[in-house]
Amino acid sequence: MNETQSAFDSDFLKQLEYLYIVSKKIFAGRIKAERRSTRRGVSVEFADYRNYTAGDDFRYIDWNAFARLDELLLKLYEEREDLHIYFLVDASESMTYGELPKLIYAKRVAAALAYIGLSNLDRIGITAFNTTDKSRLPVERGKGKIFTVLNFLDQIEASGETDLEQAFHNFIHMTKRRGLVVLISDLFDPKGFTAGLNMLKFQKHDLFVVHIIDEKEAEPNLLGDYHLVDVETNELRPVTINESHIKRYQDLFKKYCDDLDRYCTQREISLVRTMTKTPFDELILRIFRMGGFVT
Amino acid sequence: MNFLSPASLFLFGLAIPIIALYILKLRRRREPVSTLMFWEQLFKERQTTSLFQRLKHLLSLLLQLLFLALLVLAVARPQFAFITKSARQLILIVDRSASMNAVLNFDPESPETESRLDSAKETALQIVQGLRFMDEMSVISCHTRPIIHTPFTRHQKTIREAIESIEPTDIKTDLKPAIDLALAVAQTKPNPEIIILSDFQKISEETLADFQNIQSENANPDDDNQEQKRNIKLHLLQIGEENDNVGITQFRVRKSIVNAFDYETLLSVINTSDEEKKCSVELYFNESLFDVRPYTLSPGEIKTEIFSNFTFEGGELKAVLDIEDALKTDNVAYATLPIRESITVLLVTEENPFLRNALAVDEKINLTVATPTEYEANTQDFEVVIFDRYSPTSLGDGNFMFIYPPNSDTPPNIGTDDSVATWKIGEEIETPIITEWERTHPILQHVQLENVLIGKAYAVTPPPTSKILVRSFEAPVVFVDVTPKRKIVFAAINILESDLPLRIAFPVIMANTITWFVQGDKIEEYHLLTGEVLRYKFDAQEIEAVKNKLPQDETVENPQMTVKITGPDDETWDIPIDNDELLFDQTQLAGFYALTLTDATTEENTDTDENIEEENTTDDNGFKKLWAINLASETEASINAIDGIEELVTETELISGSSFFRFPPWIYLVFLAVILSVVEWFMYQRRKID
Structure with missing residues (x-):
C-alpha cells in the first residue's frame, strides 16, 4: 500500500479530456444530448398532450388538433434542468488494501466521472465517508471547478471502518435535492450493504454503484498458518488455510458479489464491478457503454 | 516375536524430543486483509470444537510417533516364530547333462540358440525370486555325479551366482546320485523340498519309483524311510519339448583284426526321431576332409560302419554329422590315430628261420x-x-x-626284486594236445589252435601271478607274467618240432605278442567318454622330461611336477603329477585333450609377445599325448522325455512369482514408515493435520 501515491498526475488529466470526448461520441449515438427532466415545463421538446383546463395558457393550445378533433388539447413540453451528481467515496481503511490501493483507484474513477459531469454542466458534489471522517465537497457546477474537485479528492485519506448505513444517513440529511448518487466502494461493511443502499433508494436517488475489489480479495493466495489482520479493526484471526478453505472462500466471495448483483438488479441500481488491475479509463468507457451513469 | 538387535529399542527414546518439539507453538505469519468477514464466515461454517482441534493436533503427533516406532522396530529386526517355522529348505537340482544342451524350441528356420540348460537356469532364477526370506536353498548340478554349487544359504545373491555358474557339459545323464544326495540331505531338514530341473530323457526305473513314492500319499506308513520321504515335497519341472535328433553313438579306433599294425574305426549313428532322416557323415583327419558317407536313417534305426586301411597315422580323427537337429553335441565325434612306431626286437637264437621270417614280415618291426x-x-x-x-x-x-628255454632247475637270475615270481620247468612231455586257450586275450586274438601238433614241451609250473593262456591235458603250455617292470611270455613248446610255424596262427601270435608287449591296450586308453577320469602313467624318460621343465629354484626341495592339459575350447589346466601318474577329471566337454609339458620359464610372464613367441617355439622333446573324449551315448541321443514322467511333472507355485514373505519384516516396516510419511505429508499439505 502506498498512501503517498498521488491519484492525479498530468497523464491523468489528459486522460480526462480524452474520456470526455469519447463519452460525447457514445452519447451521440444513444441519447442525443444533455439530460432531460421528467418535469413538464418550457422547452422546445414536445412531451405530451392533456386536456385544457381553465386557467391554462392559451399559447400552448394545439389549434391544429382543435380544428381536426374539435377538442381543446394543451401541448406539453419537457422542462430542461441541470443534474445533481453526488459521489460517495469510501475512505475506510479497507480501501488502502492492494498493490494499487483501492482508494487511489476510487479517486481516479470519481475524478473522471466528475469531470465528465462538470463538462455536461451538471452539478457535482463529493462526500468521502468512513467512521471517523466525513469530509464533503459542496455541489459545484462548471468545468472550471474540476481542480477544486481534484484537490478535494487528493486530500481524502483513508481511516476508520466502513459503516454504509451511518454514512448514507449523514449524506441524506445534508442533501436536499435528489440526483444521481455514484457510490464508489468495496462495500465491505460487516453489517451488510442492503441497509445503506435501501436508504439511498428510499430517498428517490438514482443510484450507480462502482464496486472496487482487489484481485487478492477475490482469489487470496494464502496457504498455511497465518494471523489474519483486519486492516480496519486490527483484529487478529489465527487460521490454518488449505486448498479447500481457499475454494470455500472464493465461493463465499462469489456469493457476496452475486447477492449484490441480484439486489441491484431488483432495485434498478446500476452496478459495475471492477478490479484494481483493470485500467480505470477502461472502466470509465465500460460505464458509458452500459449507460448506467447517465439515465 | 524376538528381535535380532534388541538394543536398538532404546531408539524409542527419540520420541521425547519429538514430543518436546511438538509442544512448541507454531509461529504464524501476519497477513493483513481488507476484511475478515469472509474468513469469519468461512471458519464459522467449519468451526471445529477445541476437542477436535486437539485431536487433530494429536493425530499429527501420533503419526510421527508411529513413524518413529516403525523405524525403530525395523532397526531392531524383529523375527516372528510362525515365519521361522514355515521356512523351507529347498534343494535345487539342475540337470546339466549333454541332452540339456539341446536347443529349447528347435526350428531349422529359426536362429534361436537358447538351450534347455539356459531355460533351466532361468527357471531356477525365477524360483529364487519367489523365495521367502527365511527359506534356504542349496544348488546342485548333476550329470553322472552331483556337484554342490552352494550349500544351504539364505543369501539370494550367492544362490543366483551358484545358478549362473552352472556350465553345460557333454556328459550323459544319471540323476540317481544327485537325487540320493538330495534325499539324504533333505531328511535332516524340517521342511525340505526338492526341485529337479531336467529334461528327464533318461531316468532309471528305480529313480522313477522313488519319485512316485515321494509324491504318493499312499506310501507305506510303517516304513520309516518312506515316512521320512513323504515329508519331502518333490517338484519335477520338465525343461524342453520333444525334438528330433540324430547323433553319433560310437566312434572308436581299434587295431585291425586282420593286421595288428593297422587301425579300424567303428562309427554308429542313431536316428531317435519319428521320421526318416537323411544326412551325411564327414570324416576329417587333422581338419582335412577325407571321406563323406551319405546315410538314410529310418525312425529309430542305428547304422554302424567300420572304416579301415588308414594310410595316415598320428593325428586327430573327427566324424561330423551334416544335419541340423536340436542337439549338436552328438553330431561330432573324435578319435585319435596313434603313430605306428617301429618296434626294436631282439631275437636271441642259434638259428630259427620260422621265427625270423615271422618277425621280419612286418615292416614296423626292427628286428x-x-x-x-x-x-x-x-x-x-x-x-x-x-x-x-x-x-x-x-x-x-x-x-x-x-620259447622252450633249456631245462634248468632255476630260471634266470632276475635281479634283486624278490617280488618277481619265477617258474619251474619240470619233465618233458611228449606230444601234448592243446585243450583250451584264452581266445579273448590280445595275444591269442584271431588265432585258432585246434589240432596243432606239438612234438615236445615242458611240464612247466608257472608262478602264481601268471596267467595261463594255453593249456594241454598235462600242463600249461603258454603263460604270461606281468609285473610292474616286466612282461614275460613263456611258451613251453619247441616250435621246431611242431606244425605251428606252418599255420597262419603263428605270425598272428607273434605280431599280437609284439603289439601286446609294446602297446598293449594303450589305444583304448586314449579314447574316453565324457566324464571319465583321464589317467596316464609316465615312464621314467617322460618323468625326466617333466623334471627338466621345472623352474631351477634351489630353495624348493621337491618342486611339484605339473603338466599342461589343453581342452577343446583351448582351456588349459596345470595338473600335478603324483606317483608318476596323472589324474584328470575335467573331461566335461567332448573333443580333443592334449597333454603337454608345462613350460615354467614362460608361464611366469605370459603377457609379453616375446614370451609367447618363446613358448610356441619351446622344445618339448616332441612330448604330446592326445585323448579323444566323446559323448557317444545312445541314451543321451534320445533327447525326449521318458514315458511316465509326465504324470509326475506338475505345475508348481514355485515359479509363479514372489511371495508376501519374500523380504524380512524390517523391510515391510520401513515400507510402512515410508507410506506413513507420504500420508503425513499429504495430510499436512491438505491441512488435515497441523
Missing part, C-alpha cells in the same frame, strides 16, 4: 638277430627280447618272450 654268445657279450636296450631255446643268466626290466 635284430643275435646268438646267445653275442647277447651275453653286448647287452643293448630293445623293446622286446625273444629268447629261443635259450635262457640268460640274468634278466633286467623289459619285455621278454621265452
Whole structure:
C-alpha cells in the first residue's frame, strides 16, 4: 500500500479530456444530448398532450388538433434542468488494501466521472465517508471547478471502518435535492450493504454503484498458518488455510458479489464491478457503454 | 516375536524430543486483509470444537510417533516364530547333462540358440525370486555325479551366482546320485523340498519309483524311510519339448583284426526321431576332409560302419554329422590315430628261420638277430627280447618272450626284486594236445589252435601271478607274467618240432605278442567318454622330461611336477603329477585333450609377445599325448522325455512369482514408515493435520 501515491498526475488529466470526448461520441449515438427532466415545463421538446383546463395558457393550445378533433388539447413540453451528481467515496481503511490501493483507484474513477459531469454542466458534489471522517465537497457546477474537485479528492485519506448505513444517513440529511448518487466502494461493511443502499433508494436517488475489489480479495493466495489482520479493526484471526478453505472462500466471495448483483438488479441500481488491475479509463468507457451513469 | 538387535529399542527414546518439539507453538505469519468477514464466515461454517482441534493436533503427533516406532522396530529386526517355522529348505537340482544342451524350441528356420540348460537356469532364477526370506536353498548340478554349487544359504545373491555358474557339459545323464544326495540331505531338514530341473530323457526305473513314492500319499506308513520321504515335497519341472535328433553313438579306433599294425574305426549313428532322416557323415583327419558317407536313417534305426586301411597315422580323427537337429553335441565325434612306431626286437637264437621270417614280415618291426654268445657279450636296450631255446643268466626290466628255454632247475637270475615270481620247468612231455586257450586275450586274438601238433614241451609250473593262456591235458603250455617292470611270455613248446610255424596262427601270435608287449591296450586308453577320469602313467624318460621343465629354484626341495592339459575350447589346466601318474577329471566337454609339458620359464610372464613367441617355439622333446573324449551315448541321443514322467511333472507355485514373505519384516516396516510419511505429508499439505 502506498498512501503517498498521488491519484492525479498530468497523464491523468489528459486522460480526462480524452474520456470526455469519447463519452460525447457514445452519447451521440444513444441519447442525443444533455439530460432531460421528467418535469413538464418550457422547452422546445414536445412531451405530451392533456386536456385544457381553465386557467391554462392559451399559447400552448394545439389549434391544429382543435380544428381536426374539435377538442381543446394543451401541448406539453419537457422542462430542461441541470443534474445533481453526488459521489460517495469510501475512505475506510479497507480501501488502502492492494498493490494499487483501492482508494487511489476510487479517486481516479470519481475524478473522471466528475469531470465528465462538470463538462455536461451538471452539478457535482463529493462526500468521502468512513467512521471517523466525513469530509464533503459542496455541489459545484462548471468545468472550471474540476481542480477544486481534484484537490478535494487528493486530500481524502483513508481511516476508520466502513459503516454504509451511518454514512448514507449523514449524506441524506445534508442533501436536499435528489440526483444521481455514484457510490464508489468495496462495500465491505460487516453489517451488510442492503441497509445503506435501501436508504439511498428510499430517498428517490438514482443510484450507480462502482464496486472496487482487489484481485487478492477475490482469489487470496494464502496457504498455511497465518494471523489474519483486519486492516480496519486490527483484529487478529489465527487460521490454518488449505486448498479447500481457499475454494470455500472464493465461493463465499462469489456469493457476496452475486447477492449484490441480484439486489441491484431488483432495485434498478446500476452496478459495475471492477478490479484494481483493470485500467480505470477502461472502466470509465465500460460505464458509458452500459449507460448506467447517465439515465 | 524376538528381535535380532534388541538394543536398538532404546531408539524409542527419540520420541521425547519429538514430543518436546511438538509442544512448541507454531509461529504464524501476519497477513493483513481488507476484511475478515469472509474468513469469519468461512471458519464459522467449519468451526471445529477445541476437542477436535486437539485431536487433530494429536493425530499429527501420533503419526510421527508411529513413524518413529516403525523405524525403530525395523532397526531392531524383529523375527516372528510362525515365519521361522514355515521356512523351507529347498534343494535345487539342475540337470546339466549333454541332452540339456539341446536347443529349447528347435526350428531349422529359426536362429534361436537358447538351450534347455539356459531355460533351466532361468527357471531356477525365477524360483529364487519367489523365495521367502527365511527359506534356504542349496544348488546342485548333476550329470553322472552331483556337484554342490552352494550349500544351504539364505543369501539370494550367492544362490543366483551358484545358478549362473552352472556350465553345460557333454556328459550323459544319471540323476540317481544327485537325487540320493538330495534325499539324504533333505531328511535332516524340517521342511525340505526338492526341485529337479531336467529334461528327464533318461531316468532309471528305480529313480522313477522313488519319485512316485515321494509324491504318493499312499506310501507305506510303517516304513520309516518312506515316512521320512513323504515329508519331502518333490517338484519335477520338465525343461524342453520333444525334438528330433540324430547323433553319433560310437566312434572308436581299434587295431585291425586282420593286421595288428593297422587301425579300424567303428562309427554308429542313431536316428531317435519319428521320421526318416537323411544326412551325411564327414570324416576329417587333422581338419582335412577325407571321406563323406551319405546315410538314410529310418525312425529309430542305428547304422554302424567300420572304416579301415588308414594310410595316415598320428593325428586327430573327427566324424561330423551334416544335419541340423536340436542337439549338436552328438553330431561330432573324435578319435585319435596313434603313430605306428617301429618296434626294436631282439631275437636271441642259434638259428630259427620260422621265427625270423615271422618277425621280419612286418615292416614296423626292427628286428635284430643275435646268438646267445653275442647277447651275453653286448647287452643293448630293445623293446622286446625273444629268447629261443635259450635262457640268460640274468634278466633286467623289459619285455621278454621265452620259447622252450633249456631245462634248468632255476630260471634266470632276475635281479634283486624278490617280488618277481619265477617258474619251474619240470619233465618233458611228449606230444601234448592243446585243450583250451584264452581266445579273448590280445595275444591269442584271431588265432585258432585246434589240432596243432606239438612234438615236445615242458611240464612247466608257472608262478602264481601268471596267467595261463594255453593249456594241454598235462600242463600249461603258454603263460604270461606281468609285473610292474616286466612282461614275460613263456611258451613251453619247441616250435621246431611242431606244425605251428606252418599255420597262419603263428605270425598272428607273434605280431599280437609284439603289439601286446609294446602297446598293449594303450589305444583304448586314449579314447574316453565324457566324464571319465583321464589317467596316464609316465615312464621314467617322460618323468625326466617333466623334471627338466621345472623352474631351477634351489630353495624348493621337491618342486611339484605339473603338466599342461589343453581342452577343446583351448582351456588349459596345470595338473600335478603324483606317483608318476596323472589324474584328470575335467573331461566335461567332448573333443580333443592334449597333454603337454608345462613350460615354467614362460608361464611366469605370459603377457609379453616375446614370451609367447618363446613358448610356441619351446622344445618339448616332441612330448604330446592326445585323448579323444566323446559323448557317444545312445541314451543321451534320445533327447525326449521318458514315458511316465509326465504324470509326475506338475505345475508348481514355485515359479509363479514372489511371495508376501519374500523380504524380512524390517523391510515391510520401513515400507510402512515410508507410506506413513507420504500420508503425513499429504495430510499436512491438505491441512488435515497441523
